[in-house]
Amino acid sequence: xxxxxxxxxxxxxxxxxxxxxxxxxxxxxxxxxxxxxxxxxxxxxxxxxxxxxxxxxxxxxxxxxxxxxxxxxxxxxxxxxxxxxxxxxxxxxxxxxxxxxxxxxxxxxxxxxxxxxxxxxxxxxxxxxxxxxxxxxxxxxxxxxxxxxxxxxxxxxxxxxxxxxxxxxxxxxxxxxxxxxxxxxxxxxxxxxxxxxxxxxxxxxxxxxxxxxxxxxxxxxxxxxxxxxxxxxxxxxxxxx
Ligand code: NDP
Numbered sequence: 001x002x003x004x005x006x007x008x009x010x011x012x013x014x015x016x017x018x019x020x021x022x023x024x025x026x027x028x029x030x031x032x033x034x035x036x037x038x039x040x041x042x043x044x045x046x047x048x049x050x051x052x053x054x055x056x057x058x059x060x061x062x063x064x065x066x067x068x069x070x071x072x073x074x075x076x077x078x079x080x081x082x083x084x085x086x087x088x089x090x091x092x093x094x095x096x097x098x099x100x101x102x103x104x105x106x107x108x109x110x111x112x113x114x115x116x117x118x119x120x121x122x123x124x125x126x127x128x129x130x131x132x133x134x135x136x137x138x139x140x141x142x143x144x145x146x147x148x149x150x151x152x153x154x155x156x157x158x159x160x161x162x163x164x165x166x167x168x169x170x171x172x173x174x175x176x177x178x179x180x181x182x183x184x185x186x187x188x189x190x191x192x193x194x195x196x197x198x199x200x201x202x203x204x205x206x207x208x209x210x211x212x213x214x215x216x217x218x219x220x221x222x223x224x225x226x227x228x229x230x231x232x233x234x235x236x237x238x239x240x241x
Contacts, residue, residue, distance in 0.1 A: 002028040004074040005220065006066065008056050008113055009033060009083030011043040013182035014132065017209035018080055018216045019049050025217045027078065030069045032056065034083065056083045056109035057101075063116045075124065076117040078220045081110050081154075082132040086184075091145040099146045106150035110157050118165070127170035128220045131158050132212070135178045135235045151176075155231055162229030171228035173219050178235025181206040202237035 005022045009015040010031030019031045029049045033040045040051040050073065054065035070076060084106045087098040114129055121127025136144055137151025155174050162172040179185055179197055185206060188197065198204060215232055218224055233241050 001074075002026055003077040003220075004028045004030070004069075005078035005080065006030045006032065006069055006076050006113075006117075007080040007082055008109065010049075010080070011040040011051055012036065013184070014177065014180055014209045014212050015080075015082040016043055017213040018082060019043075020047055021210065021213035021217050022078070022080075022220065023047065023049055025220075027220070028073050030073050032065065032083065056081075056113055057104035059112045059115075062109075062112040066113070066116045070120075075120050077121065077124070077126060078128040078130070079114060079117055080130045080132070080216055080220075081113055083109060084132065084134075084150075086144065086147050088143045088147065090143055094146065102146035103150050103153075106147065107153040107157070110154060114161070118170075121170050122165065122168045125169040127165070127168070128224075129158075129161065129170065129172040130216050130219050131172075131174040133158075133174045133176045133231075135176050135233070135239050138176055138231075138233070138241045139239045158231070159229045166228055169225075171219070171225065173224075173227060173230050173232065175212060175215050175219070175232045175234060176241070177207060177212050178233075178238045179206050180209055180212060182209060200238055201235070205236065207234060207236060 005027040007019045010019040011033040019029050023029045031049050032052050044051045054061040087102050131154045133154040134151040136148050140148045158172050158174040
């Protein structure tokens with residue numbers, strides 16, 4: 001029987017690459033998304049991966065959505081907490097809405113998505129939780145107090161949960177991507193990219209979503225059973241944690 005994997009924000013960008021790579025590796029994948037129905041429908045059409053719409057910042061929606069996935073696809077064995085947003089601005093201009101929206105979507109979502117599936121993983125004696133943080137959670141970034149705080153929180157969550165569940169066959173790891181060529185980064189003007197971003201990346205290019213997806217596939221595998229609580233930097237050498 002194929003293992004079941006859920007990818008939050010799994011219909012676009014890095015999440016879509018993760019969903020496709022897990023499917024190619026033999027998993028039964030369910031991809032969650034927030035509201036972009038057209039993109040989700042096109043993704044489903046292209047990949048055959050079922051899509052589920054709910055807001056990861058809402059605990060009740062996560063619990064109900066995951067219950068639906070478990071009844072339609074099967075018990076969740078691999079959870080990839082990938083959904084994330086930015087609401088960038090200097091802290092002295094930041095509104096409470098910009099702060100809470102980012103913390104709720106990028107950090108509280110890890111509680112909302114993981115709590116409903118952890119009991120099942122513990123009872124079955126197997127689980128993989130893979131969180132997608134960011135280089136900016138490791139080093140901080142101007143204009144991103146909200147984002148950097150949320151992503152640093154993802155790393156702390158990973159380390160604590162890993163300790164609690166290691167004896168139950170569950171590994172919990174976090175990946176910190178650097179600049180990845182998704183719609184968000186492709187929208188940056190060529191000039192800015194060449195002058196201000198690429199010179200700081202020693203390998204001299206942006207990362208590809210598939211490069212993050214391959215990290216996820218490895219961490220999900222049986223081969224990675226001795227790796228837990230670890231932070232995997234995939235940033236082209238931009239920041240050495
Ligand atoms: P995208 O903006 O391309 O895609 C985000 C995905 O998350 C979409 O599927 C979106 O759904 C979903 N999503 C957003 N908010 C919610 C929500 N509240 N509930 C459910 N789903 C939600 O993001 P990226 O692929 O660029 O980023 C993916 C992850 O990687 C994020 O956590 C990001 O912080 C992190 N990251 C990205 C980097 C980059 O360079 N791109 C660098 C470092 C980290 P919908 O389509 O419906 O909006």
